[in-house]
Amino acid sequence: MGVATVSANIHPGAASFVTKKGKILINNKWSDAASGKTFATYDPATGEVLAHVAEGDKADIDRAVAAARKAFEPNSPWRKMTASERGRLIWKFADLLEQNTEEFATLEAMDNGKPLTVARAADVPLAVDILRYMAGWATKIEGNTIPISVPYAPGAKFFVYTRREPIGVVGQIIPWNFPLLMAAWKLAPALATGCTVVLKPAEQTPLSALRLGELVVEAGFPEGVVNIVPGFGETAGAALTAHPDVDKIAFTGSTEVGKLILHAAAGNLKKVSLELGGKSPNVIFSDADQKGAIQGAASAIFFNQGQCCCAGSRLYIEKSIFDNVVEGISDQAKKIKVGPGLDPSTQMGPLVSEEQLNRVCGYLESGFSEGATAAAGGKKHGDKGYFVEPTVLVNTNPKMKVVQEEIFGPVVTATPFTDVEDVVKQGNDNIYGLAAGIWTKDISKAHRMAELLGAGTVWINCYNIFDAAMPFGGYKQSGWGREMGHDALDLYLQKKSVCTML
Ligand code: NAP
Ligand code: MG
Numbered sequence: 001m002g003v004a005t006v007s008a009n010i011h012p013g014a015a016s017f018v019t020k021k022g023k024i025l026i027n028n029k030w031s032d033a034a035s036g037k038t039f040a041t042y043d044p045a046t047g048e049v050l051a052h053v054a055e056g057d058k059a060d061i062d063r064a065v066a067a068a069r070k071a072f073e074p075n076s077p078w079r080k081m082t083a084s085e086r087g088r089l090i091w092k093f094a095d096l097l098e099q100n101t102e103e104f105a106t107l108e109a110m111d112n113g114k115p116l117t118v119a120r121a122a123d124v125p126l127a128v129d130i131l132r133y134m135a136g137w138a139t140k141i142e143g144n145t146i147p148i149s150v151p152y153a154p155g156a157k158f159f160v161y162t163r164r165e166p167i168g169v170v171g172q173i174i175p176w177n178f179p180l181l182m183a184a185w186k187l188a189p190a191l192a193t194g195c196t197v198v199l200k201p202a203e204q205t206p207l208s209a210l211r212l213g214e215l216v217v218e219a220g221f222p223e224g225v226v227n228i229v230p231g232f233g234e235t236a237g238a239a240l241t242a243h244p245d246v247d248k249i250a251f252t253g254s255t256e257v258g259k260l261i262l263h264a265a266a267g268n269l270k271k272v273s274l275e276l277g278g279k280s281p282n283v284i285f286s287d288a289d290q291k292g293a294i295q296g297a298a299s300a301i302f303f304n305q306g307q308c309c310c311a312g313s314r315l316y317i318e319k320s321i322f323d324n325v326v327e328g329i330s331d332q333a334k335k336i337k338v339g340p341g342l343d344p345s346t347q348m349g350p351l352v353s354e355e356q357l358n359r360v361c362g363y364l365e366s367g368f369s370e371g372a373t374a375a376a377g378g379k380k381h382g383d384k385g386y387f388v389e390p391t392v393l394v395n396t397n398p399k400m401k402v403v404q405e406e407i408f409g410p411v412v413t414a415t416p417f418t419d420v421e422d423v424v425k426q427g428n429d430n431i432y433g434l435a436a437g438i439w440t441k442d443i444s445k446a447h448r449m450a451e452l453l454g455a456g457t458v459w460i461n462c463y464n465i466f467d468a469a470m471p472f473g474g475y476k477q478s479g480w481g482r483e484m485g486h487d488a489l490d491l492y493l494q495k496k497s498v499c500t501m502l
Contacts, residue, residue, distance in 0.1 A: 010342065014106035022053030022206055022230060024060050025213040027067045028223040034059035039232070041206060044113035044350040045340035045385045051111075053206050056231035058239035061198065064227035065243050068169045068196040071224030078196065078222045087138035090191050093219040094131035097124070097184075097212070104208055108180055109341035111207040113349040113386070114304060116342055119180075126466060127184035130484065133468035134188035137489055141193060148499070157502040164493045166194040167271060168247035171240040173233070173261070174209075175253045176202035176352050177307040177408075183209045185483050186250055187226065193492040198227045198246070200237050202253075204353050206230040233257065244268045250491060251275070252309075255406075255432075255477050273481035273491045275309065275473060277406040278434030280455065281427035282312030282463065283417075286321045288439035292461070294328035297412075300437055300463035302336060302390050305351055306360075306410035309478075310435035312463055314403060315414045316423050322416040326394060329414070330376035333390035338381055350386040351409060357386040360409030367393055367402035367413075375414070398429060406432065420445065424452045433475025437463045456482070 021038065023030040032038075037055040042048065056064075071078050081089075097104065104127075105119035114123070143162035150156065170190050174182040179201060190197050201209035213228045229236055237257075241249050241264040248271040251261050255276040265272045282300050284293045300312030317325045339346035351357050361380055368378075377389030391411040396403050403413050417423040427436060436455040440446050450458040454475045459465060466472065471485035481491050 010110075011103050011106040013100070013103040014110060017103070017107060017211055018051040018110065018207065022051060022210045024054050024056050024064070024230065025210070025216070025226070025228040026060070026064045026224075027227070028217045028221070033057065033231070034063070039203060041111055041204065042353065043110060044352050045342070047354065047385055051207060053210070053230045056200075056229035057235040060229050060231070061236055061239040061243065064198040064229050065169060065171075065240070065245050067224035067227050068198050069245055071196045071222060072166075072168055076222065076224075078194070078225050081222075083139045083141065086191070086194060087135045089219060089221060090131055090135035090138065090188065093215060093221070094128045094135065096215045096219055097131065098128045100211075100215070101125070104180055104211065106342070107208045107211055109349070111205045112176060112179055112352055113341045115346045115349050117344060117346075118304070119341075123178055123181050126468075127181045130184050130188045130468040134192040134488070137189075137486065138192045141489065141493065143495070146497075159500045159502055161498050163496045163498060165496055167492055167494050168195060169245060170195045170197050170492065171243065171246045171249045172197055172199045173237050173240065173249065173251045173253065174199070174201055176205040177304060177309070179205035180208040180212065182252055183212055185488075186252075189483075189488040190250070190492050191221075191225070193489055195248075195492050196225050198229060198240055200229050200231060200240055203230070203232050238264060241265060242267055246270055248272070248492070258479070273483075274479040275481075275483060276432075276434075276477060276479040277408075278309045278311065278432045278474065278478050279314055279404065279406050279430050280310055280312050280432070280435040280437070281314045281316055281423075281430075281453065282437035283316045283423050283427060283439065283449065284318065284321070284325055285438075285440035285442070285445065286318040287441050289441065289461070290321065290325065290328070293439035294325055294332065296437070296439065296461070296463050297325075298329050298332035301412040302333065302348060302410050303464055305348055305388075307352065307356070307408050308464070310457065310464070311408075312435075312437050313407060313412055314427070314430075315412050316417045316426060317414060319416045319418055322414075326375050326392065326414050329412070330392045333376035333392055336390045338387055338389070340385070348390060348410065351388055352386070354386055356408065357388065360388050360407055360411065363402055363405070363407045363409070363411065364391065367396065367400060370397075370400045370402075372396045372400060372402060372413070377410070398426060404430060420449065420452075424449065428452075428454050431477045434473075434478035435459065
């Protein structure tokens with residue numbers, strides 16, 4: 001594992017963006033927080049302050065929700081817009097984002113710490129893609145006609161049809177692991193269906209969402225359609241979730257906060273969709289292409305510094321190949337070049353924050369104290385920034401915290417299994433059910449496993465493959481609802497039956 005040094009020329013747009021104070025976007029205008037307060041966002045590679053951002057709280061959320069409500073009124077420019085116009089506007093928004101790929105990739109690398117090369121190849125293009133995919137859906141939101149036969153109205157004739165209407169004012173709360181992409185996953189279906197939005201980015205990574213807000217204005221969305229309020233979860237986030245005039249909350253983040261959101265939403269019974277944590281099993285059978293499986297399993301956990309809700313963090317390896325595979329993955333882990341996200345040669349960046357660093361190191365200590373050992377990594381890396389070594393833990397048992405709980409860092413546990421029955425039992429022994437991986441050449445075993453594992457996404461002989469058209473979401477405590485694909489439209493629509501007596 002080498003240490004990279006920053007030698008990249010920082011994109012001038014991103015470099016200048018971080019020198020300005022980040023503000024709140026309401027009604028297409030930028031303003032300070034009502035309180036005048038700001039908070040700092042940090043460069044995770046150094047721990048130094050990167051930028052200052054307005055700290056929105058309840059007063060700003062109230063103003064943003066009022067703007068979103070006004071923009072949703074029946075005769076507002078947004079409501080009067082045709083579906084085709086709405087689709088074209090979203091497409092234009094996607095074009096603007098694509099034209100600024102380098103600037104957004106740089107902002108993500110600076111604020112979140114992820115490698116610039118990854119943000120450029122994955123985060124930004126995937127964000128553009130979901131906007132385009134959902135732009136296409138705007139004109140395809142249809143109801144149906146239903147023949148009815150009413151027993152207590154013999155002889156009467158009815159004409160019944162359904163309408164699929166936007167839910168209304170939507171609060172969207174997103175995490176820091178894919179700041180731009182999570183904003184796009186949330187905004188795209190909400191806009192395609194004609195909702196209006198108040199978006200709260202994560203306190204650790206508000207910058208790309210704020211730059212995205214500039215593109216909202218540039219694209220020409222009517223005022224109040226997209227409002228962006230940076231701030232803290234406990235204040236701005238909680239105010240948005242509890243707000244009586246918000247019709248729906250879409251949340252991505254921890255299962256713990258997801259439960260708080262449910263309670264807060266009970267006041268006006270707003271609709272809730274949740275994309276929460278995971279502890280995904282990744283299963284390698286002895287008949288798999290071992291080289292491919294080793295590479296795939298390493299990237300399943302180490303991609304994005306392990307800060308993926310669907311990370312393949314529990315590796316199950318068939319007994320006969322256990323030692324070989326552990327050695328292979330450990331070799332990969334040791335070769336990963338850890339360094340600042342802006343360095344073009346960096347393969348793994350720092351964790352997002354000091355809090356995450358401490359959390360992950362705390363899990364490592366807990367694992368070691370219960371008897372786990374590290375086949376690779378196992379500690380903090382360097383003395384500056386929030387780096388952790390890519391880590392492979394062995395000698396674990398199913399009850400350990402490192403096997404049961406979401407670590408959200410570059411730490412995988414490797415456990416042997418004997419057969420399908422054993423690995424299905426172990427794989428499903430968890431409160432989460434977001435994703436799973438299966439590596440085998442036996443096609444019928446693969447699909448039997450796919451049915452038996454309780455997970456919203458199952459990858460066979462691949463991992464971390466995402467597409468705007470493929471639904472994503474959780475079984476069990478990994479969440480409610482599916483993002484992406486046409487399923488995501490349902491999160492922002494409600495159905496009305498219209499019944500006419502002829
Ligand atoms: P988190 O607290 O769940 O944060 C996610 C979002 O919710 C942030 O915008 C956060 O604001 C906001 N929030 C926090 N408390 C809130 C509240 N009471 N009401 C409304 N919104 C609230 O996640 P975290 O603390 O950043 O990370 C902790 C752990 O969560 C991680 O270690 C990981 O296990 C998990 N996580 C999962 C995902 C995922 O994609 N499923 C993503 C991130 C984290 P603030 O930014 O101000 O806290
Ligand atoms: Mg938090």
